[in-house]
Amino acid sequence: MTGFLNLEGKRALITGGTKGTGGATADLFRSLGARVLVTARSRPESLPEDLFVAADLKTAEGAIAVSDAVNDRLGGADIIVHMLGGSSAPGGGFAALDDAEWENELNTNLFPAVRLDRLLVPQMVAQGHGVVVHVTSIQSILPLPESTTAYAAAKAALSTYSKSLSKEVAPSGVRVMRVSPGWIETEGSVHLAERLAAQANTDYEGGKKIIMDSLGGIPLGRPAKPGEVANLIAFLASDRAASITGAEYVIDGGTVPTV
Missing domain, CATH: 1.10.1220 (Arc Repressor Mutant)
Structure with missing residues (x-):
């Protein structure tokens, strides 16, 4: 993979980049030559402080802290990978989801990307290039009513927002794509x-x-393996995918049964 792709000198932010698929993506980006800053709520001991910023991206203050770190440490971003996401909602269907559960799902799966893009994408537009990858989920079109209604709705909102953003900033040289994993x-x-x-x-x-x-x-x-999803993200972020924007790439082993 490292012989095929090149991210040499690219400045990249990866949210939720300390473990799982986010960690695999950060490791791959570094092996391809990118300067990578990752963010999560707590830093693993194995990750140097200069490569990490602690922030709670469920809050507006957290997004500002990450944006400031990107500008201070990297001088801006060429690539943003919005990996952060997940669900802590209880089972029991729609009736088990009160306002607090809905707000938590939106604050975890939608607003971090919206806020960070609002802070960082204008710089990409000004510099005339950039890549934004929103990691969505097949749950947006294949929700599990017992347990993922709010999560799926938040990811569907992220997907729609991503498509709209791609249409707005593409004329300025900024590419925006979605990667939609199944079970990893x-x-x-x-x-x-x-x-x-x-x-x-x-x-x-x-x-x-x-x-x-x-x-x-x-x-x-x-x-899917985390590294397999990371490979797809790295390709989309690279110049090999220079004419791709606004698209969604499903990586689910064939889980979604429809066209």
């Missing part, structure tokens, strides 16, 4: 599969099957 075998999903396996008195592979069955099956027979 991150540390968190491994723990979930292990927990489900223990509850069902089966092994890890059995736990994985429970998750895949809940998604309606994965024709490829397995979840």
